[in-house]
Amino acid sequence: MARVVILGAGVSGHTAALRLRRMLGRRGGHEVVVVSPNANWNWIPSNIWVGVGQMPREKVVFPLAPVYERTGVEFHQARAVALRPEGDEESPQGAVDVEYTDPARAGEVERLRFDFLVNATGPKLNFAATPGLGPEGNSLSVCTADHAVEAAEALRATIQRLKDGRPQTLVIGVGHGMCTCEGAAFEYAFNVEHQIREAGVRDLAEVIYLTNERELGDFGVGGMTFEQQGFVTTSALWTASIFRERGVNAILGAHVQRVEDGVIHYEQLDGSVHEQAFDFAMLLPPFRGQELRAYDRAGEDVTETVFAPNGFMRVDADYTQKPYEEWRAEDWPTTYESPAYPNLFAVGIAFAPPHAISRPGASPSGTVIAPAPPRTGMPSGIMGRTVAATIADRIRTGTTAAHTASMARMGAGCIASAGTGMLSGSAAGMTMYPVVPDHARFPESGRDLRHTKGELGLAGHWTKVLLHHLFIYKAKARPMWWLIPE
Numbered sequence: 389m390a391r392v393v394i395l396g397a398g399v400s401g402h403t404a405a406l407r408l409r410r411m412l413g414r415r416g417g418h419e420v421v422v423v424s425p426n427a428n429w430n431w432i433p434s435n436i437w438v439g440v441g442q443m444p445r446e447k448v449v450f451p452l453a454p455v456y457e458r459t460g461v462e463f464h465q466a467r468a469v470a471l472r473p474e475g476d477e478e479s480p481q482g483a484v485d486v487e488y489t490d491p492a493r494a495g496e497v498e499r500l501r502f503d504f505l506v507n508a509t510g511p512k513l514n515f516a517a518t519p520g521l522g523p524e525g526n527s528l529s530v531c532t533a534d535h536a537v538e539a540a541e542a543l544r545a546t547i548q549r550l551k552d553g554r555p556q557t558l559v560i561g562v563g564h565g566m567c568t569c570e571g572a573a574f575e576y577a578f579n580v581e582h583q584i585r586e587a588g589v590r591d592l593a594e595v596i597y598l599t600n601e602r603e604l605g606d607f608g609v610g611g612m613t614f615e616q617q618g619f620v621t622t623s624a625l626w627t628a629s630i631f632r633e634r635g636v637n638a639i640l641g642a643h644v645q646r647v648e649d650g651v652i653h654y655e656q657l658d659g660s661v662h663e664q665a666f667d668f669a670m671l672l673p674p675f676r677g678q679e680l681r682a683y684d685r686a687g688e689d690v691t692e693t694v695f696a697p698n699g700f701m702r703v704d705a706d707y708t709q710k711p712y713e714e715w716r717a718e719d720w721p722t723t724y725e726s727p728a729y730p731n732l733f734a735v736g737i738a739f740a741p742p743h744a745i746s747r748p749g750a751s752p753s754g755t756v757i758a759p760a761p762p763r764t765g766m767p768s769g770i771m772g773r774t775v776a777a778t779i780a781d782r783i784r785t786g787t788t789a790a791h792t793a794s795m796a797r798m799g800a801g802c803i804a805s806a807g808t809g810m811l812s813g814s815a816a817g818m819t820m821y822p823v824v825p826d827h828a829r830f831p832e833s834g835r836d837l838r839h840t841k842g843e844l845g846l847a848g849h850w851t852k853v854l855l856h857h858l859f860i861y862k863a864k865a866r867p868m869w870w871l872i873p874e
């Protein structure tokens with residue numbers, strides 16, 4: 389009988405747990421355990437609509453415990469704090485120390501045993517990297533459902549001031565030179581612009597998109613080249629036309645130094661330093677790994693072996709430091725297994741990428757302004773499913789082989805909402821293959837032009853709404869959920 393502990397119940401961890409439970413079946417007595425600090429599951433992509441007041445919080449969250457009870461997954465509402473992959477003085481079986489956040493056991497500490505552990509703890513929202521950034525400082529966020537509710541309230545007040553005839557400046561983007569998730573900032577900017585237009589007060593509002601991307605349409609993946617109606621175009625051109633059409637101004641290649649009450653201070657790639665006044669600012673934080681320590685059997689701290697300095701877990705990637713020109717598709721991990729401990733895996737945002745995807749930049753004073761690589765929902769879910777398949781095989785057959793899913797061999801689809809409404813909504817639908825460009829296989833642009841596409845329109849909005857319902861249905865493990873792909 390084997391015991392698998394999955395840390396995190398977000399896109400990758402929840403996928404891994406449900407898929408593994410199904411792959412192992414109930415008969416062998418194998419246990420699938422999920423440890424996660426939140427009682428609820430959150431469909432994060434739809435936080436954008438909560439953040440403009442167009443979707444209630446209840447539509448994007450639901451309690452995890454009943455789903456796990458029904459599917460036979462043991463759930464601990466707790467936060468993992470330390471990994472002991474070799475076990476401890478009592479037993480050589482792996483263990484993880486957890487601290488309960490469940491109100492019934494709040495603050496209690498327990499050591500849970502495992503044969504395999506999947507770290508799917510996602511990002512720590514690192515607001516502290518920029519002074520004054522975030523809901524506890526001077527800007528807003530939409531990273532959690534609660535943050536999004538707060539942002540919607542602030543937007544409502546901003547729209548009211550516009551209706552009272554007071555011009556307003558709204559700044560939306562990323563709050564540090566090394567942020568990722570520019571796609572989410574883009575979506576929120578255009579949803580806000582749409583809301584203001586629908587409210588009939590667009591002429592009094594200035595909407596600014598502030599980003600670390602060196603050009604529009606980079607999205608942290610180095611931009612995309614598509615074929616459209618027989619012509620080759622780029623996401624830079626395509627995105628710039630959306631900005632022009634909707635009157636959204638952009639500040640590019642920016643690192644936010646600090647956010648004061650009503651003023652953003654930022655430096656750009658050319659070294660110039662500026663101030664931007666605002667009445668409303670939503671700036672995403674940079675991400676780092678969760679605060680997890682690791683110990684060997686003797687209790688020696690091996691955190692630096694297991695985790696990279698940014699807190700993400702090292703897996704089977706090539707972490708050799710090298711210049712952008714030498715980056716290769718093969719640097720990216722395929723199995724997500726820890727090179728130090730074969731009973732540890734990391735998936736989704738929790739694994740340490742070998743390097744960025746977009747070409748990194750720095751200002752003359754040395755400030756790094758470099759979008760971090762996005763690990764969006766689709767690749768995160770695929771990694772969760774892949775690692776579940778590896779662990780299921782190892783438990784059932786004792787093999788040491790692994791299933792593989794490299795981001796340099798994987799396609800991804802992403803639909804960036806540009807405004808909600810069944811008739812007035814729009815979204816930018818993008819597909820790319822592969823996510824990490826492979827210049828050896830696709831010398832032209834690093835990606836296959838046949839499978840890299842972008843399209844803006846109402847159909848994209850309907851698809852985004854459909855995906856919202858499909859993914860929540862699947863996460864609730866409703867009948868036949870497993871037929872819905874990641």
Ligand SMILES: Cc1cc2nc3c(=O)[nH]c(=O)nc-3n(C[C@H](O)[C@H](O)[C@H](O)COP(=O)(O)OP(=O)(O)OC[C@H]3O[C@@H](n4cnc5c(N)ncnc54)[C@H](O)[C@@H]3O)c2cc1C
Nearest residue numbers: 396397398399400432433468509510572736737763764765
């Ligand atoms: C505003 C926004 C909009 C987005 N929109 C899109 C989109 O449209 N399409 C798309 O593909 N992607 C989108 N993304 C990205 C998408 O949300 C991520 O790719 C995805 O959530 C990553 O999955 P994950 O499992 O790695 O992390 P998460 O989904 O963040 O899950 C992490 C889990 O770990 C838990 N956890 C944290 N600390 C611990 C701990 N110490 N111990 C145990 N558990 C812990 C958390 O509570 C959570 O359950 C968006 C992101 C944001 C912020």
